[in-house]
Amino acid sequence: MRVVGLTNATGRKRKAKERFPRIKAEQRGPYRKHPLDKVDPDPYIHWIDLKMGRTHTSRPAIPEASIEALKTQLAALQGEKEQLIREHRKALDAQEVYSxxxxxxxxxxxxxxxxAMKAAKAAAEARLNEALEDANNSTVSPRAESSVPGQGRVLMAKRTPCMALLVLLVGVADRVVSTATDRGLLPNGNFEERPDKSQLNGTIVKGRFSIPRWEISGFVEYIESGQRQGELVLPVPEGACAVRLGNDASIRQKIKVTRRTEYSITFSAARTCAQAEKLNVSVIFDSGLLPIQTVYTSSGWDSYAWAFRAKHTVVWLTIHNPGVEEDPACGPLIDSVAIKTLSRPRRTKSNMLRNGDFEEGPYIFPGSTWGVLVPPMDEDDFSPLPGWMIMSDTKSVKYVDAPQHRVPHGARAVELVAGRETALVQEVATVPGRSYRMLFYVGDAANGCEASMIVQAYAARASQQVHHDSKGVGGYKRGKMDFVAVDKLTRVVLQSMNYHMKPDGTLCGPVVDDVSLVSVRKGAARRLFR
Known part of the structure; x- marks a missing residue:
């Protein structure tokens, strides 16, 4: 029997030991099994792996308990995942329902x-139709109808079936309203067209459209001249009737205007029993809060001006009392509401100031002896005195006319009635470093105001005082001030330095007029620096 295979095996083992002397084949070879090894590697391949730097490691078996724990954790995670999916779907459904x-x-x-828009449109059309019907009815004078017995009934019988005539009369009425907006009283601006007696509860007006041509809101009273409120007599400045605006009450009227045109509103007002009374005058989104607590006349009535620029062809003019008193009847009296179209004066070569002569201004009622008060305003507001701003907290200046007052130049002037509390201001474009000269008149209005008056002018870094000793009968003097501009815009300021009163206790002051500003020549500039 040949034993060649054994010899060959022994030879291979010897060669392996010679080739890898540091490795004990009996420990790492296939002849010794490790408990964790399930498959013995081929010895030759095993030694080749050792030569390449890799070592043979046993794969530990995973315990059955760990597998069960992992299955349990996986099941738990799967359950949490499904729960999150359900909650997410539920949130999405709720969000969809909410949306x-x-x-x-x-x-x-x-x-x-x-x-609401349809209802408002229908209500506006109804009010317009009612106003047009009132305008149509007012085209025939009630006195004319009642002057001849039976004639009024004949005219009414003729008007009733004639619809074409009605349309014609409405058109005529519209033209009358448009003409009235140019200058003068508004339709029924003096409240002489009375409400029907059935629309009055004593003096309280009940119906919204009870006062012809006007629409009211809140507590409004219709006052007749000489009427008393306790011991207080309620005067009426013009005509026989006026209205009183109680707590949060207002009156308004629709007027036709021209777009992008400036208008001035003039109305008369008087305090009653309230102390710090104010009136809010508005047209659409433009409004002004006018203080009326200071009384400038002995009668208790003053006329006030306010201006606006029309943004539409038809606007609502509203006069509102924002005050709230314990007695709702403690509100201001209103009378004589007028309107005037304002032009826009331009600067000229002979005068860099706009409206320096004050000829353009608010409407003054004919025969009025107290002028028109121009209240303080913000810089962005439209001034009823074009070109000029009234800088103050609560006080006004007075716009006066020649027929009732002494005016130094032309037909209009301004009376500074509130002392240091008001200033007449205008901004003008100038060239820094250039010299200018300002000229103006200072006088008195011949209204009984006797005092030593001082008017101070300011411009850039210069100031100048002009004195006028008034005897109350008129008179004036010319003032002059030179200055050098320090900026591209220069404010020209006129201010009364003192407070003055007439014998009846009403406020008065110096009159300023014909204010001009020019750039002086180089020779005059050199003389200015000497």
């Missing part, structure tokens, strides 16, 4: 808005 509800609400709000 649908919001969409339904928006649709409902849109429908309600459309209904």
């Amino acid at each position: 649908k509800g919001l969409k339904d609400q928006l649709i409902q709000l849109g429908l309600q808005h459309n209904e």
Whole structure:
């Protein structure tokens, strides 16, 4: 029997030991099994792996308990995942329901808005038709109808079937309203057209459209001249009737205007029993809060001016009493509401100031002896005295005319009746470093104001005082001030330095007029620096 195979095996083992002397084949070879090895590697391949730097490591078996724990954790994680999916779907469903509800609400709000707009349009058309009908009825004088017995009934019988004539009369009425907006009283601006007796509860006006040509809101009273409130006599400045605005009450009228045109509103107002009374005058989004607590006349009535620029062809003019008193009847009296179209004066070569002679201003009632008060205003407001701003907290300046006052130049002037509390201001474009000269008149209005008057002018870094000793019968003197501009815009300021009163206790002051500003020659500039 040949034993060649054994010899060959022994030879291979010897060669392996010679080739890898540091490795004990009996420990790492296939002849010794490790408990963790399930498959013995081929010895030759095993030694080749050792030569390449890799070592043979046993794969530990995973315990059955760990597998069960992992399965349990996996099941738990799967359950959490499914729970999160369900919660997410539930949140999405809730959000979808909420979004649908919001969409339904928006649709409902849109429908309600459309209904409200339709109702407002219908109400506006109804008011317009009623106003047109009132205008049509007013085209025939009630006195004329009642002057001849039976004639009024004949005219009414003729008007009733003639619709074409009605349209014609409405057109005529519209033209009358448009003409009235140019200058003068508004239709029934003096409230002489009375409300029907059935629309009055004593002096309180009940109906919204009870006062012809006007629409009222809140506590409004119709006051007749000489009427008493306790011991207080309520005078009426013009005519026989006026209205009183109680707590949060207002009156308004629709007027026709020209777009982009400036207008001045003039109205008379008087305080009653409230102390710090104010009136809010507005046209659409333009409004002004006018303080009326200071009385400038002995009669208790003052005329006030306010201006606006028309943005539409038809606007609502509203006069509102924002005050709230314990007695709702403690509100201001309103009378004589007028309007005037304002032109825009331009600067000229002979005068860099706009409206320096004050010829353009608010409407003054004919025969009025107290002028018109121009209240303080912000810089962005439209001034009833074009070109000029009235800078003050609560005080005004007075716009006076020649027929009733002494005016130094032309037909209009400004009386500074509030001392240091007001200033007449205008901004003008100048060249820094250039010299200018300002000229103006200072006098008195011949209204009994006897005092030593001082008017101070300011411009850039210069100031100049002009004195006038008034005897109350008129008179004036010319003032002059030279200055050098320090900026591209220079403010020209005129201010009374003292407070003055007439014998009846009413406020008065110096009159300023014909204010001019020119750039002086180089020779005059050199003399100025000497």
